[in-house]
Amino acid sequence: MSLYRIILEPIATEKTAKAEVKNNVIVVKVASDATKVDIKNAFKTIYKVDVESVNVTSVREKYKNGRKWIQIKRRTFKKAYVKLPKWKKVDFSIVE
Numbered sequence: 001m002s003l004y005r006i007i008l009e010p011i012a013t014e015k016t017a018k019a020e021v022k023n024n025v026i027v028v029k030v031a032s033d034a035t036k037v038d039i040k041n042a043f044k045t046i047y048k049v050d051v052e053s054v055n056v057t058s059v060r061e062k063y064k065n066g067r068k069w070i071q072i073k074r075r076t077f078k079k080a081y082v083k084l085p086k087w088k089k090v091d092f093s094i095v096e
Helices: 014-022 036-047
Strands: 007-009 025-030 053-059 062-065 071-074 077-083
Touching: 007 036, 014 025, 036 053, 036 077
Parallel strands: none
Antiparallel strands: 007 025, 025 077, 053 077, 062 071
């Protein structure tokens, strides 16, 4: 698997913003077949940042009711909590 296809997009919510400020943790959406080692290597090569630890969770599918009794399904995906050393930042707009 190509390292550039592992990290899909950052997840920006209030919860992830608090984690980033407090614990220096970045939350990203990753490919469904990516492992912790793959994610760590992708951050090292793409963003040139050392990674302390990686935690991975799978987000299950969720349903909500739409108009006229139609159920809408949100897809499953995998997200990774990547802990960086102190004073390190990742700029997602720049990919080298």
